[in-house]
Amino acid sequence: MLIEMRNIRKVYEQGDSTCEALAGIDLKISQGESVAIMGPSGSGKSTLLNIMGCIDRATEGEYYFDGKEVNDYSDGERAKLRNEYLGFVLQDFALIERYTVKENVILPLKYSKKIKKEAREARIDEVLKLVGIEEKKEQSVLKLSGGQRQRVAIARALVNEAEVLLCDEPTGALDKATGREIVNVFEELNKKGKTIVIVTHDPDVAAECDRVIKIVDGRVE
Amino acid sequence: MINNFLFAIDDIFSNYKKFIAGFLQIMVTFIFFAIVASKVKSLFMISYIEKNMVIDNEVYTFMNCIPADIGTVINDEEKRDKLINLWKEVSSDDMLASYGAKIYVADNESKITINDARYAQSGIAKKNSLTADNRSLKLEVTANFFDIFSLKGNFVPEYKEVFSTGEDDGVTPVILGYSFAKIYEIGDSFKDEKDDEYRIIGFLNKDSYYLYPSSLSGEPVDLGGYVIIPAKLDADEATDVCRLIDGIYVISNTPDYCDYVQRRMAEEELFTLDVRSFTYELESGIEYLKDGIKVNGFLGGIVCAFAFMGLVGNLVQYISDYKREFAINMLCGSDKAGIITRIYVQVLLLVIFGIIPTVILYGKSVELMCTVVFAIIFSLGIMAYPLILIRRFTIEEMLKRGTE
Ligand SMILES: Nc1ncnc2c1ncn2[C@@H]1O[C@H](COP(=O)(O)OP(=O)(O)OP(=O)(O)O)[C@@H](O)[C@H]1O
Ligand SMILES: [Mg+2]
Numbered sequence: 203m204l205i206e207m208r209n210i211r212k213v214y215e216q217g218d219s220t221c222e223a224l225a226g227i228d229l230k231i232s233q234g235e236s237v238a239i240m241g242p243s244g245s246g247k248s249t250l251l252n253i254m255g256c257i258d259r260a261t262e263g264e265y266y267f268d269g270k271e272v273n274d275y276s277d278g279e280r281a282k283l284r285n286e287y288l289g290f291v292l293q294d295f296a297l298i299e300r301y302t303v304k305e306n307v308i309l310p311l312k313y314s315k316k317i318k319k320e321a322r323e324a325r326i327d328e329v330l331k332l333v334g335i336e337e338k339k340e341q342s343v344l345k346l347s348g349g350q351r352q353r354v355a356i357a358r359a360l361v362n363e364a365e366v367l368l369c370d371e372p373t374g375a376l377d378k379a380t381g382r383e384i385v386n387v388f389e390e391l392n393k394k395g396k397t398i399v400i401v402t403h404d405p406d407v408a409a410e411c412d413r414v415i416k417i418v419d420g421r422v423e
Numbered sequence: 424m425i426n427n428f429l430f431a432i433d434d435i436f437s438n439y440k441k442f443i444a445g446f447l448q449i450m451v452t453f454i455f456f457a458i459v460a461s462k463v464k465s466l467f468m469i470s471y472i473e474k475n476m477v478i479d480n481e482v483y484t485f486m487n488c489i490p491a492d493i494g495t496v497i498n499d500e501e502k503r504d505k506l507i508n509l510w511k512e513v514s515s516d517d518m519l520a521s522y523g524a525k526i527y528v529a530d531n532e533s534k535i536t537i538n539d540a541r542y543a544q545s546g547i548a549k550k551n552s553l554t555a556d557n558r559s560l561k562l563e564v565t566a567n568f569f570d571i572f573s574l575k576g577n578f579v580p581e582y583k584e585v586f587s588t589g590e591d592d593g594v595t596p597v598i599l600g601y602s603f604a605k606i607y608e609i610g611d612s613f614k615d616e617k618d619d620e621y622r623i624i625g626f627l628n629k630d631s632y633y634l635y636p637s638s639l640s641g642e643p644v645d646l647g648g649y650v651i652i653p654a655k656l657d658a659d660e661a662t663d664v665c666r667l668i669d670g671i672y673v674i675s676n677t678p679d680y681c682d683y684v685q686r687r688m689a690e691e692e693l694f695t696l697d698v699r700s701f702t703y704e705l706e707s708g709i710e711y712l713k714d715g716i717k718v719n720g721f722l723g724g725i726v727c728a729f730a731f732m733g734l735v736g737n738l739v740q741y742i743s744d745y746k747r748e749f750a751i752n753m754l755c756g757s758d759k760a761g762i763i764t765r766i767y768v769q770v771l772l773l774v775i776f777g778i779i780p781t782v783i784l785y786g787k788s789v790e791l792m793c794t795v796v797f798a799i800i801f802s803l804g805i806m807a808y809p810l811i812l813i814r815r816f817t818i819e820e821m822l823k824r825g826t827e
Contacts (some may be wrong), residue, residue, distance in 0.1 A: 248819075257754070257818040277758045285756025296751050296822060312426050313756030358755070 203266070204365065204397055205231040205254060210263035214251050216307075223249040225420035226263070233365070236388070236398040238408035239415035247401045248370055250417065254399065255288050255368045256280040268365075285313045289359025291369040295351045297343045303330070303354050304339050310362040317362065329357040333387055349380035357388060366397040373407055385410055427761050430752075431768035434745070441737050442773065448730035449777030452801070453794050455723025457781045460793040462715045467711060468632045468643035480676035482701035485668050485684070493665050496693055503661040505691050510664045512673075513684045522680035526564045528654040529634060530670030534558040535650050536616040541606045542643040547648060562646070563654040563670070569598075571674075572633045576601075578625030579609060580589070585624055586653050595655075597621040600647040601629045621652070634705070642708075668694070672701075731805065734773075738766065738809045749813075750821035763813060767806055774802045 212224040223246045231237050239247050252258040253265065256272060265273045272283060290296065297306050307326050311317055317325050330336040335346075335352040343351060352372060359367050367388070373381030385407050392398050400407060408414050416423040478519050496502045512518065519526065536558045537543075547559065566586040568574075578598065579585065585596045594612065604626045607613075612622040631646040656663040656670070673681055681698040688694045742749075749762045778798050785791045 251818055277760065281753065281756055281758035281761070284754060290754050292822070294822075296747075296754060298748050298751055309752065309755040312750075313761075360755075 203230050204228070204233045204235075204268055205399075206264075206266040207254075208264040208266075210250070210253060210254065210260045210265060212246070212258070212372075213261045223420055224253070224260070227417075227420070227422055229415060231397065231399065233397055234392070234395050235413065236392045236411040237400070238411040238414045239399065239401045239412055239417060240405075240408055241277055245417045246420040247417050250402050251368050251370050251399065255290060256283050257290075273368075281313070285310055286316060286362060287365045289356075289362075289364035289367045290322050291352065291359055291367060291372045293357050293371040293374040295348075295355045295375075296327070297351055297354055297358075302342055303335065303346070306343060306354055307358045307361050308403060309358060316400075321380075325361060326357075329360045331356045332360065332390075347380075348376050349383060352376065352384050353387065356384075356391075360391070360396075364396075366399065367391065369398065369400040369402075371403065372402055373402065373404060374379050381407070425756075427764040428768050430765045431772070434741070434765070435769055435772065438741065439536055441741075442769075445730075445734050445773050446776050448726065449801075450780050452723065452727045452730045453778050453781045453798060454784065455719055455726055456797050457785050457790045457794045458719045459716055459723060460790045462712050462719065464789050465642055466709065466712050466716075467643055469634065469705060469712070470633050471630070472572065472632050472643055473705060477571055477573055478674055478701075480674060481678075482699070483673045483675065483678055483681045484699050484704070485671065485681065486697035486699050493662075497661050499664070502693060506661055506664055506693050507659060509687055509691055510658055511691065513687060514641060514658065518799070522675060522683065523677075524673050524675035524680040525567075526674065527672050528563065528667065528670050529568055529633065529635065529672065530563045530654060530656065530666050531560060531644075531649075532666050532670070533561050533563075535561040537613050537650070538616060538618075539613045541811070542613065544607045547602055547606070550703070560649050562649050562651045563656065565654050566771070568633075572631075574627055574631050575605075576625050576627040576631070576635075577609065583625045589653065590622060593720070594620045594622045595652055596624045598625045598627060598651045599623060600627050600631065600645075600649045600651075602647045603650075614696075620769045621650075627651075634701075634708070649706055668696070727801075731801070734770075734805050735808055738805065739812065741743045742766070742809055742812055745752055746765070746816070746821040747823075748797070750818045753818050753821075759813060763810060766809060766813070767802075770802045770805055 207229050210224055210227040211222065214221040214223055219263065225246075227246075229252060239250065241247050249258070253260050253273075256267075256275070260273050261271070264271055267283065267287070272280065275283065284290075298309075304326055308322060311322050311325070326339070327336060330339055333352045333356050335350055335357070338346060338350060338354075343354060346354065352375075354389050355372075356367070369388070372388075373384055376384060381404070388398050388400065389410060398411070400411060402408055496506055514526075517709070566583045569583070582596070582598070586598070590596055599607065603623075607623055607626075609623055609625060612620055627646055627649075629647065632643045633646060635642050654670070656667050658664060658667070675681075678698055678700070685696045685698055688696050700712050749757075749765075752762065753759070778794060779795050782791060785794075
């Protein structure tokens with residue numbers, strides 16, 4: 203099992219009031235699976251994805267990634283995990299806008315020794331080709347359309363050979379047709395063996411996945 | 424690590440105007456700090472001298488051998504002779520004995536060039552005299568000078584006699600400050616620019632100070648870089664007599680002898696001398712230093728406060744501007760420590776650049792060391808609030824656009 207969560211709770215404390223975003227999540231995702239996470243707004247989908255992506259820590263519960271309990275990992279170990287095993291594709295792309303496409307895509311490699319310096323250029327070309335924007339390599343991100351930006355984000359998520367792509371409403375900022383193209387990219391990647399977790403409101407996107415996990419009020423329904 | 428360093432450099436270039444402004448503020452802060460440190464150091468040195476000086480009574484000095492007067496006396500043959508004769512009269516052993524006064528001489532009006540490759544290469548001259556030329560500071564003293572200021576060191580056993588009488592072969596005996604001990608040994612000799620030969624009969628210990636009081640600024644002299652030779656001022660030379668008047672210190676329990684000399688000088692219409700006691704010199708020196716510390720400390724404090732607030736403000740602004748970028752870097756594999764490094768490297772570079780002027784002004788010195796320690800504390804102080812800020816943020820919060 204690649205991802206296994208047991209009784210994950212997340213409580214946000216704001217002053218005196220607390221907000222239980224996740225109220226005990228149990229789930230398993232195996233290698234190579236594509237999973238859609240759906241649910242109403244505020245149900246805790248992003249919170250769940252953030253914990254899965256080691257962006258945030260659960261208040262309670264166990265989270266095993268590839269058999270290892272990672273909730274208690276140190277900051278540095280979690281950063282390494284994000285760098286080497288996890289790729290993020292977010293609704294607003296999370297790109298550095300003053301950078302070029304290449305400068306964005308190279309970021310994970312800068313924090314990693316996995317791919318040697320000499321091989322980086324070729325690796326970047328490879329992933330850009332995979333997402334179909336190899337000719338935009340030297341362009342500023344600002345000049346790209348939404349769909350192209352999301353492709354850059356996917357390229358960046360893949361560049362360091364991540365096992366899992368964690369996507370939070372990746373088509374949310376795109377029109378229907380462009381969103382469709384992005385979903386096709388995910389499908390391609392899934393066929394090649396990548397594990398894909400997509401948080402989405404769009405039933406059409408969810409329909410393309412192997413499985414749908416429905417979250418309501420911080421619980422799996 | 425190297426990544427974050429490069430990111431930091433990149434950020435500095437993106438915000439170079441702020442960096443330069445910060446550099447100027449920090450630079451001024453550090454210079455003020457070094458000035459205050461230097462004055463505090465002088466205070467310590469003065470109290471060290473006070474503690475260690477071996478005199479039973481008081482020491483008096485003649486002040487105000489005004490350069491304008493020198494001209495009129497030296498250029499007038501009649502006056503010149505009068506001066507020489509008068510000085511012979513008043514400085515005779517009998518005269519001194521009749522007033523119960525003793526004297527020592529400490530004259531540092533001149534410099535010396537040591538014609539020696541070791542010396543030239545050592546850079547000692549430059550370091551010690553802060554002059555561009557290759558000369559060292561020279562002090563001409565009488566042998567009792569070492570006792571009076573309790574100067575200790577590594578000397579040949581009979582150094583006092585040698586110092587008073589000179590060597591048989593006409594070579595000038597010389598005692599050197601501790602900084603020369605790196606390149607010379609006792610018994611070595613060297614020549615000066617006039618080809619006169621000197622033989623080393625001892626080295627002073629570190630922390631050898633004396634006070635040259637005529638300035639009233641209370642700046643004690645560190646003898647570490649000095650070349651000390653026997654006073655060989657010639658009482659038959661009017662110019663030398665002028666220097667003697669300046670360089671002579673009278674040990675006596677009353678100012679009577681000095682008053683007498685002062686009166687005689689006036690009678691003969693030569694110099695208008697001022698007699699000052701060492702106690703007065705010391706006290707006014709200490710006052711002067713304390714005032715200097717207060718003024719510079721106050722101004723420096725204000726500059727420091729502004730620099731501190733300005734820099735913290737800049738950092739907070741920078742973090743707010745770059746929050747999202749930090750978060751993206753963290754998504755890609757950086758941890759918070761990496762982000763903090765990226766910020767601290769910038770502060771550190773600012774501080775390193777800011778301290779360069781102090782290095783140039785003060786060289787390798789106690790002042791510089793104090794300033795470096797202060798700089799490290801200052802940089803950590805600047806980082807404190809931004810550090811708390813960064814620690815509080817989570818990645819998802821930082822990813823959100825807009826300002827909070
Ligand atoms: N940083 C936070 N501090 C406090 N409360 C939070 C924080 N982040 C999320 N929440 C709360 O946790 C709950 C779950 O939020 P989450 O963002 O996971 O929902 P979501 O399912 O992704 O919603 P949406 O579909 O609108 O994106 C919400 O009630 C939200 O208000
Ligand atoms: Mg969400």
